Amino acid sequence: MSEQAVRDALVKWGRSLFERGLTAGSSGNISVKLDDGFLVTPTNSCLGFLEASRISKLAPDGKHVSGAAPTKELPLHFAFYEARPQAKAVVHLHSTYATLLSCLADADPNDAIPPITPYVVMRVGRVPIVPYTKPGSPEVAPYIRDKAPEHAAILLGNHGPVVAGPSLEAAVFAAEELEETAKLVILARGLNVRHLPAEAIADLNASFKLK
Numbered sequence: 372m373s374e375q376a377v378r379d380a381l382v383k384w385g386r387s388l389f390e391r392g393l394t395a396g397s398s399g400n401i402s403v404k405l406d407d408g409f410l411v412t413p414t415n416s417c418l419g420f421l422e423a424s425r426i427s428k429l430a431p432d433g434k435h436v437s438g439a440a441p442t443k444e445l446p447l448h449f450a451f452y453e454a455r456p457q458a459k460a461v462v463h464l465h466s467t468y469a470t471l472l473s474c475l476a477d478a479d480p481n482d483a484i485p486p487i488t489p490y491v492v493m494r495v496g497r498v499p500i501v502p503y504t505k506p507g508s509p510e511v512a513p514y515i516r517d518k519a520p521e522h523a524a525i526l527l528g529n530h531g532p533v534v535a536g537p538s539l540e541a542a543v544f545a546a547e548e549l550e551e552t553a554k555l556v557i558l559a560r561g562l563n564v565r566h567l568p569a570e571a572i573a574d575l576n577a578s579f580k581l582k
């Protein structure tokens with residue numbers, strides 16, 4: 372994929388996420404790893420109105436090369452790329468239900484999304500919650516480096532979801548599936564929900580494991 376095609380894809384997916392209410396205002400940020408660096412959404416930009424030519428380009432060491440000033444969440448994105456070499460894109464949103472789950476005092480910090488349907492097992496996997504850190508703070512990095520080798524999706528405590536994928540499209544789809552499942556989990560609170568059996572989960576992981 373050419374750099375221009377990646378820029379166009381960022382504009383397209385940003386608009387799609389925003390128009391469907393998966394992140395609001397200027398919340399959220401997206402990055403994509405290139406052969407010669409990274410493309411990242413500008414800080415304070417609305418994902419619904421990205422401009423391809425203003426998307427920030429960074430060198431492989433994170434130095435700003437061109438475009439508008441990058442998202443303040445570079446420590447978050449780089450911690451994912453560092454700990455998860457197979458990651459080619461990282462998507463952070465403030466989608467409603469996943470963010471609500473990140474704020475619940477009784478959510479399981481090791482496994483916030485129970486395996487209730489096959490698609491969440493296939494696309495998202497187990498989702499830990501890391502402690503709250505100030506948005507943009509490098510203090511988030513050690514928490515992400517600790518979890519990202521084993522987890523493609525993480526909830527930032529009292530903040531929202533962040534998901535890595537082997538492509539921009541895969542990361543977006545996983546972020547969407549995380550949001551849909553978080554919604555089911557919240558709606559099902561107090562109901563007697565059946566989880567998938569361990570054998571079914573093992574079978575799904577063997578058949579469809581995402582990177």
Ligand SMILES: O=C(O)[C@@H](O)C(=O)COP(=O)(O)O
Nearest residue numbers: 398399400414415442443506
């Ligand atoms: O919640 C925040 O402040 C950030 O994590 C965020 O979502 C938007 O920050 P920028 O990408 O720097 O606009």
Ligand SMILES: [Zn+2]
Nearest residue numbers: 398399506531
């Ligand atoms: Zn945020």
